[in-house]
Amino acid sequence: MDLRSISRGIGQFICNQGALSMLNAKLTSFVNPVFLTGQKAYAAFSSFYQSEKDYPCYFYDGSCSHENIEYLANSLPIDCDCIVAIGGGKLIDTAKSVANRLNVEYITVPTLLSTCAAYTPLSIIYQSDGRIKQGEHYERAAYLCLADLDLLVHSPKSYLLDGIGDTLAKWYEANAAVANLTDDVPVFVQAALQMAKLIQQVLLNETDAAIASLTSHQVTPAFKHIVETIIGLGGMVGGLAGRKARVAGAHAIHDGMSQFPQTHQYGHGIKVAYGILVQLAAEKKMTEIEELLPFFTKYQFIHRLQDFGIHENLTEVMQQIAEIACGDGQTFRLAVPNCTVAQVVEAMQYVENL
Structure with a gap:
């Protein structure tokens, strides 16, 4: 099994x-x-x-x-x-x-x-x-x-932002993956999708207050909501959906990026957050990218490979990341079925020029 x-x-x-x-x-x-x-x-x-x-x-x-x-x-x-x-x-x-x-x-x-x-x-x-x-x-x-x-509430802010980036991807990946299912959508997967939407809403609406709590080392309802969302709801989406909607394009981009030592100093969630934008670009959901960019800018999520320390041979690096993201056993195809390396490179180039 x-x-x-x-x-x-x-x-x-x-x-x-x-x-x-x-x-x-x-x-x-x-x-x-x-x-x-x-x-x-x-x-x-x-x-x-x-x-x-x-x-x-x-x-x-x-x-x-x-x-x-x-x-x-x-x-x-x-x-x-x-x-x-x-x-x-x-x-x-x-x-x-x-x-x-x-x-x-x-x-x-x-x-x-x-x-x-x-x-x-x-x-x-x-x-x-x-x-x-x-x-x-x-x-x-x-x-x-x-x-x-x-x-x-005494943990470092950088790791909280890591968790927010990783968990925010739950909605964008699950939404794309479920939309592409061709057979019956199990009730558990439907529940995971609804939970992923709640995750997006909590993170977009309560991150400010949670960061203020972390800065002052004072536990507040917003801080607890963010903790429950990152650890609990984030984990439950995968537990309910299984392989059908646990991860998709954003995590596949992370996996490709991890092959480059320049990115190792950046947390998992920071790279996954970048992957959200690449996935959305590959899906041609440019309006959603525009809606997300203010959030990315406010909390300084990186959206250019050059800001990850990759300055040379950018096109070749994009090609290698895309080859891994689209490779056998990878999950980018859950978001964009039949995607090609060229499509993913094009999406990365679009994000690079935002």
């Missing part, structure tokens, strides 16, 4: 102030849980969590590569029965892959607002040099996600 086609959800999603105060009680369901984290993430987490036991703590190398995943899977205690993943998207994706190899439960504690990784039963795996390698889909979803608003 293709795991990409299965609709499945998280065990529990708790998104509140002081959510980490529940972690000790939740861990009593396990005999030998371990923490898996990164150095910065663990420092942030420790400011908001009071441990009742001395749990073993392991650190990943920041790569989310198969090499580090295998190393960690071989390093954890043989009697480990739960992994508590504390960190951002790459850390949590690493933990999910390790948990899958060990066949154990995992709990996610996001410390950044950059992706919906804390909610979704899949990982994006990278080469050791930072290029994207593949996606992995798992039968097991998280036992629990604890999104502590007190912790997250």
